[in-house]
Amino acid sequence: MDFIELRVTAPADLADILIAELGQLSFDTFEENEQGFCAYTTEDAFDKEATQAIIDKYQHWPEGMPTAESRVITRQNWNTEWEKNFEPLVIGEKVSVRAPFHEARPDLPYDIVIMPRMSFGTGHHNTTALMIENQLTVDHQGKRVLDMGCGTGILAIMAVHLGASHVLAVDVEPWTAENAADNAQENNVQDKVEARLGDITALEGEAPFDLILANINRNVLLDDMAAYYRYLQPGGPIIFSGFYEEDLHLIREAAEREGFRYQSHRVQNHWVSAIFTKPE
Structure with a gap:
């Protein structure tokens, strides 16, 4: 193709x-x-x-x-x-995002190697960087995590680096699911990251997750909000991104209508990543 x-x-x-x-x-x-x-x-x-x-x-x-x-x-x-345009990146002063041909940054606590195969999410887009910055503030230790709209798998890999015990990474595009699996192997986390092709229906039969990462777009987030609530454990956080600052009120209204509680959000060049939680 x-x-x-x-x-x-x-x-x-x-x-x-x-x-x-x-x-x-x-x-x-x-x-x-x-x-x-x-x-x-x-x-x-x-x-x-x-x-x-x-x-x-x-x-x-x-x-x-x-x-x-x-x-x-x-x-x-x-x-x-x-390769002509992909430069190494540092996020939150803690995370190095690079290609295999870039030198590692041993001075930083987290190192992620990404080979994008026409997949969204090298960390250079504001939404991916915002998601990672929010991930750094959320407890992942021993958590079972869902990464919806996983793209390159960068957020799933970050989740494992932060202590997640298992991550289900889901995307609707076949080459994206393949890319996420390849990048998990490149980062030696393939035993903890499962890449799956599909949309929200691919979660049928899954038990609720401890943490959900959803970096997609406004319309998909709004359409699937009820499912996110259903698939999140009580007390668990969900981190959203993929929408513009002017749409935050729409995401917040839909999330709170389902029962989520707003916690915080970050803005970068008018893009937003917001954290909500499901009440205990």
Whole structure:
């Protein structure tokens, strides 16, 4: 299967908005750069008209109008594409996120090696970094964890580094589930991370989890909120991300309607990660 790269040029504040809107389509991988960003989706899922409609909507943006060009990238050339742009990253002054060809950071307590295979979540996007920062504040020791919308598996790997006993990592895209499994093995946590293909229905028959990580998008979070409540142990935390700051009130209203209690949230470039808990 081949992929579409959408190369967008836009002012920084508009780029964040465009990423949020394109994330509501089929785009699930984003790499930001000085000119704007690149967004990726599969060729069969690419809706050219809907994508152009989003770009056209902001043609009168005060700081400058956006432009977008698309091209096809064959699957075998994907590694070449991200290797050109993937720089090592430090999150929360504690977590090193790098590719196998980068040097390790022994001065940091946590080291995560990621090989993205057209999967969202290298840590460079604000939502992934925010999720990890929130993970650092939550007790994972001996916990059974669910990672919904796992992407590269970076959050599942982080969970094991923080002491989780088992992580179920779920994603709707076949290559993403494969990538999460590969990255778990790359980080020597394959015995504690199970990668599974599917959506929320893939959890049928599962016992409630001690902790849930859900970095997806606003619409999926809203649609699956009741299921998250059902699959979380009383007293357990759930960490959300994948939505824009202006949508926090929608997530909070839906979560509290199910019974979750709001705890805190972080913001980075208008993106949000929020922590809620299920009452005892």
